[in-house]
Amino acid sequence: MDTQTSLLTKHYRTLSYISGPLVFVERVANVGYGEIVTITGADGAPRAGQVLEVNRERAVVQVFTGTRGLDADTTRAHFTGNVARLGVAMEMLGRTLNGAGQPLDGGPAVIPEKFLDIHGEPINPYARDHPSEFIQTGISAIDGLNTLVRGQKLPIFSGYGLPANEIAAQIAMHARVLGTSEKFAVVFAALGITHREASFFIQRFETSGALDRTVLFLNLADDPTIERLITPRAALTTAEYLAFDQGLHVLVIITDMTNYCEALREVANAREQVPGRRGYPGDLYTDLATIYERAGRIKDKPGSITQLIILNMPDDDITHPIPDLTGYITEGQIVLSRDLHRRGIYPPIDPLPCLSRLMNAGIGAGKTRADHRGVADQLYSFYAQGRDLRRLVAIIGEAGLGAADRKYLAFADRFEQEFIGQGDTNRAIEDTLNLGWELLRAFPANELKRIKREHIVKYGKGERG
Amino acid sequence: MRGAITRVAGPVVVAENLIGAQMYEVVRVGALGLIGEVIRIEGDGATIQVYEDTAGLRVGDPVAASGAPLQVELAPGLLGSIFDGIQRPLPVLRDQTGDFIARGVTAPALDRAVKWQFTPIARAGDVLEPGDLIGSVPETAQIAHRVLVPPNTRGTLIEINAGAFSIDEPIGILQNDGARIEIKLAQKWAVRSARPYARKLDPDTPLITGQRVIDSFFPVTKGGTAIIPGGFGSGKTVAEQTLAKWADADIVIYVGCGERGNEMTDVLEEFPQLIDARTNEPLMRRTILIANTSNMPVAAREASIYTGITLAEFYRDMGYDVALMADSTSRWGEALREISGRLEEMPGEEGYPAYLATRLADFYERAGRVIALGKDARVGSVTVIGAVSPPGGDFSEPMTQNSLRVAGAFWGLDTGLARRRHFPAINWITSYSLYDLRKWFVENVASDWEAQTGEAMALLQEETKLMEIVQLVGSDALAEDQKALLQSARMVREDYLQQFAFHEIDAFCPPHKQYWMLRVILAFQRELMRAIKRSALLDRVIKTETPVAPPNNENGASRAQEPVPSKAQEQIAGEFAQSLAPGGVPMTSTDHGALLERALALPIVAEIARMKEWKHAEAESRARALIEQIEREVGALR
Numbered sequence A: 001m002d003t004q005t006s007l008l009t010k011h012y013r014t015l016s017y018i019s020g021p022l023v024f025v026e027r028v029a030n031v032g033y034g035e036i037v038t039i040t041g042a043d044g045a046p047r048a049g050q051v052l053e054v055n056r057e058r059a060v061v062q063v064f065t066g067t068r069g070l071d072a073d074t075t076r077a078h079f080t081g082n083v084a085r086l087g088v089a090m091e092m093l094g095r096t097l098n099g100a101g102q103p104l105d106g107g108p109a110v111i112p113e114k115f116l117d118i119h120g121e122p123i124n125p126y127a128r129d130h131p132s133e134f135i136q137t138g139i140s141a142i143d144g145l146n147t148l149v150r151g152q153k154l155p156i157f158s159g160y161g162l163p164a165n166e167i168a169a170q171i172a173m174h175a176r177v178l179g180t181s182e183k184f185a186v187v188f189a190a191l192g193i194t195h196r197e198a199s200f201f202i203q204r205f206e207t208s209g210a211l212d213r214t215v216l217f218l219n220l221a222d223d224p225t226i227e228r229l230i231t232p233r234a235a236l237t238t239a240e241y242l243a244f245d246q247g248l249h250v251l252v253i254i255t256d257m258t259n260y261c262e263a264l265r266e267v268a269n270a271r272e273q274v275p276g277r278r279g280y281p282g283d284l285y286t287d288l289a290t291i292y293e294r295a296g297r298i299k300d301k302p303g304s305i306t307q308l309i310i311l312n313m314p315d316d317d318i319t320h321p322i323p324d325l326t327g328y329i330t331e332g333q334i335v336l337s338r339d340l341h342r343r344g345i346y347p348p349i350d351p352l353p354c355l356s357r358l359m360n361a362g363i364g365a366g367k368t369r370a371d372h373r374g375v376a377d378q379l380y381s382f383y384a385q386g387r388d389l390r391r392l393v394a395i396i397g398e399a400g401l402g403a404a405d406r407k408y409l410a411f412a413d414r415f416e417q418e419f420i421g422q423g424d425t426n427r428a429i430e431d432t433l434n435l436g437w438e439l440l441r442a443f444p445a446n447e448l449k450r451i452k453r454e455h456i457v458k459y460g461k462g463e464r465g
Numbered sequence B: 001m002r003g004a005i006t007r008v009a010g011p012v013v014v015a016e017n018l019i020g021a022q023m024y025e026v027v028r029v030g031a032l033g034l035i036g037e038v039i040r041i042e043g044d045g046a047t048i049q050v051y052e053d054t055a056g057l058r059v060g061d062p063v064a065a066s067g068a069p070l071q072v073e074l075a076p077g078l079l080g081s082i083f084d085g086i087q088r089p090l091p092v093l094r095d096q097t098g099d100f101i102a103r104g105v106t107a108p109a110l111d112r113a114v115k116w117q118f119t120p121i122a123r124a125g126d127v128l129e130p131g132d133l134i135g136s137v138p139e140t141a142q143i144a145h146r147v148l149v150p151p152n153t154r155g156t157l158i159e160i161n162a163g164a165f166s167i168d169e170p171i172g173i174l175q176n177d178g179a180r181i182e183i184k185l186a187q188k189w190a191v192r193s194a195r196p197y198a199r200k201l202d203p204d205t206p207l208i209t210g211q212r213v214i215d216s217f218f219p220v221t222k223g224g225t226a227i228i229p230g231g232f233g234s235g236k237t238v239a240e241q242t243l244a245k246w247a248d249a250d251i252v253i254y255v256g257c258g259e260r261g262n263e264m265t266d267v268l269e270e271f272p273q274l275i276d277a278r279t280n281e282p283l284m285r286r287t288i289l290i291a292n293t294s295n296m297p298v299a300a301r302e303a304s305i306y307t308g309i310t311l312a313e314f315y316r317d318m319g320y321d322v323a324l325m326a327d328s329t330s331r332w333g334e335a336l337r338e339i340s341g342r343l344e345e346m347p348g349e350e351g352y353p354a355y356l357a358t359r360l361a362d363f364y365e366r367a368g369r370v371i372a373l374g375k376d377a378r379v380g381s382v383t384v385i386g387a388v389s390p391p392g393g394d395f396s397e398p399m400t401q402n403s404l405r406v407a408g409a410f411w412g413l414d415t416g417l418a419r420r421r422h423f424p425a426i427n428w429i430t431s432y433s434l435y436d437l438r439k440w441f442v443e444n445v446a447s448d449w450e451a452q453t454g455e456a457m458a459l460l461q462e463e464t465k466l467m468e469i470v471q472l473v474g475s476d477a478l479a480e481d482q483k484a485l486l487q488s489a490r491m492v493r494e495d496y497l498q499q500f501a502f503h504e505i506d507a508f509c510p511p512h513k514q515y516w517m518l519r520v521i522l523a524f525q526r527e528l529m530r531a532i533k534r535s536a537l538l539d540r541v542i543k544t545e546t547p548v549a550p551p552n553n554e555n556g557a558s559r560a561q562e563p564v565p566s567k568a569q570e571q572i573a574g575e576f577a578q579s580l581a582p583g584g585v586p587m588t589s590t591d592h593g594a595l596l597e598r599a600l601a602l603p604i605v606a607e608i609a610r611m612k613e614w615k616h617a618e619a620e621s622r623a624r625a626l627i628e629q630i631e632r633e634v635g636a637l638r
Ligand SMILES: Nc1ncnc2c1ncn2[C@@H]1O[C@H](COP(=O)(O)OP(=O)(O)OP(=O)(O)O)[C@@H](O)[C@H]1O
Pocket: A327, A328, A329, A355, A356, A357, A358, B230, B231, B232, B233, B234, B235, B236, B237, B238, B239, B259, B389, B423, B424, B425, B499, B500, B501, B502
């Protein structure tokens, strides 16, 4: 982060109050809202902070690295006169930075080509270009049923112990746009994850040879929690530069947004704000939107930002405010299932609550295949029926089912084992669709209500039951 | 008048020395001149909500009052435009500051360079009252932009000119008590006050949406209000966009209030390509887009729905039917909550301010079908369709509950249906419409519209009851006719209620096609029931022909000696004969399970599933033919 001082810098020793991550500085003058502050305690180490509120008497400052060890008497506050800015450059590719954008890899400081406000500015909706390029991830549950396109923002709703990281890494490694080999970059933002998790990602980037096209922003579990509030913004500022100034296709991976939200809650509590649902701040939706909306494509610009966001649903509860508000902003969601995971199915993606809102724009003739929509809908419909029946079987036993119902049950089992449970394999979209047809063979043609007749004729050849 | 900032907290700024500032007055804040609005006054201090990011504002920075409240510009050229929440034209902002919206930019809402061809209707010497027609401008090929005397303006027309004018140039002069008032194509209106009208009318005409579940079961009127609550991904935006495309309104105002940027792009890219079947014009030409996405400033989001509804009222006053789509009203509510929190107001339920309910009611109250001001008593309407995004998809929260109180139609989206890919995911059991439009449908579509839709709804309700039993004991416990009913209800759900919004033909389904589709499904249901009854009767006939156990009554013993009571047998035989469709010989097999299975395997079942693809104009003839075929083929089942 840019902490260069300007002519307007002001020093104060007037701390009146310290509460959680906040300090209150009295009798300030000429302090700007959102301004970056350097707080120095008795230990002499500078800590970065930001003005959350300012009035004639005082400024409320949130200290990113925490307030432990600060006291009201000796602590100095130095107002820099700048809002939070990040120096960005192409040479950031291949670098490892901390959550605030400073080198962690022992390398030299990044020589900035530009300083950018990490909060960014909203993309003018009129300047947006609709994302529509199919990205093949190699995962059938995604490519076949919830297709990802370039410029989309898609979260993975996970639960503790579920393999969201593996799936995200797999997507990052395999993701390719059919028929192209354009310049890409990965921006990885770690928010409060463990060293083990972070090194897993780094290793995967390394083995696939993507590491020198990756910028790592690491705020790990033992790093200051409030710093997490800047990390995704620093990462996205870098991504915007790489995508819209340099024309790269940027994949941003952010993990774990749950930790980000916890940090926000901590600040809100310290400010004694009226809490919203389950203690999270009332403006959590807006706050998350200012992160997630920094994705997409811009007219007449070659680059793009695709966001893959990982979050853990507390108690596996999809109605918890974090997944809930995320789902309200992102363009769909991939939901992992503990049940599938327990049964050894990998990737344990439960297709029913999954969604890709941009799927329609990325599939069909000329993009994937003409029958894609129909096949996906039909698989969905039969699988949903099979799942409903499974619940019923749990109550009344399989004997109570008719022959027709048993067919759906059998389908649901095969679908989970073969279509979803593909293991680590990397499946081409053709293979995904063909496998879908293979499974649909269990049904006579007139039950395939979701598929166009001509597609049944063309792709659904062979015997059916 | 200039004041100075004393406090900055997010989008809320407090200033002192703003003497004489008025509530809702627009002010410019700080060196960049950020746009704000006064929302509270205490002494000479004012609290301001700022429509742009406030980072960098300092205590002591200047605040300048503008003397006017937040208003929108009303003139030809609005149609086809895209604005932010405070009516800044987004294409112009892009020209000025690039792909990202910088702070402090302003631009007039409408282009001054465009000349509009004005044709006067009023003549010099006419005494004109508010709302009287002065003349007209062809805003689009379809929409005649009626130039009206603004509210609160009256006088004698002393001059009027025909020709090409920009919106700022005077087209005529009114004289009132010696004052000369220039009439221009452009006028302004403060967004937070409803525009006046002569009288509200009872709405009696449906807004035809072309969505079967809505038009057939939960219609909304022109001038009515409807809400679409639903969890994320349940289909609110698709519904709003589908209605914006196909509803038979003259003008559509689409407010993207705190939602996704790409959804605005959807509209911007798609609407110019789509042709309105009624006018042969691109849909964009009847549409105004207000885009204040989730990452744009929250105070402007709060203003966006007022900007939208003011534009709607403006066209209503010209005598048009306007539909306003607000996606999502919850984001407006949250903006209100956020600002209220910064004001440190006493929070009500879930942190929303206590005045949430009143504000919502005031907003929805601006919908309606009215006789506009003016001598020619034009009738226009504003229909409001508001999406609601309840946290966790739970409808018991304040936004949904308060909206329910004021809305005339409730289209409840069901996440469970959406996950099964049943779209539109409108729950047919919990949704309702308070509008009684039976008369209109009977007069304009079919005399038995009510009977048909009623029968279909009864089927669906019966299905829900039966499914409760099935959930407990399985479907084997059901009688054959109940199993058949489940199949017919499923047909109503899949082949009628489900409507894929992106289908080339089925995206819009006109009422007469809806009617004929229903007729077909109900014919199938009727014939299927008959066939089952027939085979059950046949069963009984066969059984009663051989000696059976005596009727279980007191005289059983004596009766047992008698021949089988002929009365019962005769009655059965009679019913049986009656139930026979023309032709067809009863067979001895009485396996109803097989009968139902055979019925469902008939090619007509597949044809029913393809009714959605029928061309609208062919719906009736194909339906009649299919009904005949159903009667024949299901009637022949034994
Ligand atoms: N009528 C429909 N036909 C086909 N698909 C539909 C229909 N309605 C919804 N969908 C599907 O559901 C997805 C989600 O719908 P939509 O974006 O309208 O949800 P939403 O309720 O607006 O969600 P959010 O609150 O997060 O904005 C769409 O992307 C589309 O795939």
